[in-house]
Amino acid sequence: MRAAVVTSFGGPEAVEIGEVALPEPGARQVRIRVTAAAVNPVDAGVRAGVFGGAGKRLGLGWDVAGVVDAVGVASGWNVGDEVVALAYGTAKDLGTHADQVVVDADAVAVAPRSVDAAHAASLPLNALTAAQALDRLALEPGQSLLVTGAAGAVGGYAVQLASRLGVRVIGLAREDDEEFVRSLGAERFVSDGVAPGSVDAVLDAAILGADALEWVRDGGVFLGVIPGAQPESVRGVRTGAVEVAADGARLAELVALVDEGVLTTRVAGTYALDEAVKAHARLAEGGLRGRLVLVP
Numbered sequence: 001m002r003a004a005v006v007t008s009f010g011g012p013e014a015v016e017i018g019e020v021a022l023p024e025p026g027a028r029q030v031r032i033r034v035t036a037a038a039v040n041p042v043d044a045g046v047r048a049g050v051f052g053g054a055g056k057r058l059g060l061g062w063d064v065a066g067v068v069d070a071v072g073v074a075s076g077w078n079v080g081d082e083v084v085a086l087a088y089g090t091a092k093d094l095g096t097h098a099d100q101v102v103v104d105a106d107a108v109a110v111a112p113r114s115v116d117a118a119h120a121a122s123l124p125l126n127a128l129t130a131a132q133a134l135d136r137l138a139l140e141p142g143q144s145l146l147v148t149g150a151a152g153a154v155g156g157y158a159v160q161l162a163s164r165l166g167v168r169v170i171g172l173a174r175e176d177d178e179e180f181v182r183s184l185g186a187e188r189f190v191s192d193g194v195a196p197g198s199v200d201a202v203l204d205a206a207i208l209g210a211d212a213l214e215w216v217r218d219g220g221v222f223l224g225v226i227p228g229a230q231p232e233s234v235r236g237v238r239t240g241a242v243e244v245a246a247d248g249a250r251l252a253e254l255v256a257l258v259d260e261g262v263l264t265t266r267v268a269g270t271y272a273l274d275e276a277v278k279a280h281a282r283l284a285e286g287g288l289r290g291r292l293v294l295v296p
């Protein structure tokens with residue numbers, strides 16, 4: 001089968017499409033025939049060597065929508081099930097940018113019925129990150145949350161999920177994104193920040209760092225998206241960073257929200273797996289609204 005891998009770090013051209021052995025699922029694992037697999041910023045990071053792993057073959061791709069085509073012992077899934085999943089890991093030797101991928105059975109959920117595979121594939125990584133970030137923030141209805149990068153994947157899902165919980169969401173994004181961010185449920189839109197100390201919490205999906213920390217009230221919470229890169233705590237503000245974890249049960253809840261129309265997925269374009277280099281180059285250009293998705 002084909003897979004997109006990196007064997008030496010670099011720009012988009014470092015992505016190789018190679019023939020690799022078909023992986024077999026072990027106990028409590030399934031193999032998925034990939035229908036669609038989103039390209040995320042983390043894939044660009046792996047490709048560029050941000051997470052290390054020099055000298056190894058690194059598989060690309062975390063998000064997948066597809067059909068179960070082989071099951072290990074006690075997987076709980078059946079061949080033919082239409083699913084979505086998160087293939088966690090910056091140092092895995094094969095990822096979802098491939099014809100087939102093996103994932104842990106408990107990272108899998110039944111696919112949404114209301115969207116196509118490309119949209120479904122844009123869900124797992126970023127919706128799980130947003131949901132797990134909100135768990136960490138543990139805000140009460142009526143408290144305020146400023147989400148930076150609110151028009152992006154993590155930020156957009158966070159705006160939708162937090163608004164639904166009754167949190168008062170301020171979305172920070174580029175000026176052109178105001179209408180979109182408001183459509184996600186943000187009570188307020190800003191493009192250049194808020195008064196110092198004026199919000200209960202910040203989820204910093206645009207990685208503004210210390211600037212965004214200033215907006216949090218004394219004793220509030222700042223949550224970044226790059227573990228270890230969050231600013232030092234000041235004024236009693238707790239600082240931390242979310243690190244996504246695979247969670248099929250939680251993913252199933254997010255799938256249900258897609259089917260209920262609560263969560264909206266966004267796809268900017270699709271590429272064949274053989275065109276993965278082009279997809280990486282387009283991601284590197286920036287300015288995308290929605291995910292690029294590989295369709296083998």
Ligand SMILES: NC(=O)c1ccc[n+]([C@@H]2O[C@H](COP(=O)([O-])OP(=O)(O)OC[C@H]3O[C@@H](n4cnc5c(N)ncnc54)[C@H](OP(=O)(O)O)[C@@H]3O)[C@@H](O)[C@H]2O)c1
Nearest residue numbers: 041042129149151152153154173174206225242243244287
């Ligand atoms: N820790 C984890 O487990 C985890 C999980 C998922 C993602 N992440 C990380 O989270 C980050 C966001 O991911 P994503 O997929 O949501 O990226 P994305 O879709 O590209 O969204 C980022 C958004 O932030 C905007 N932005 C950047 N700088 C801004 C600024 N100064 N003012 C206003 N808007 C600004 C971008 O706009 P422009 O396009 O115009 O710049 C874009 O709309 C990435 O670094 C990703 O690697 C971490």
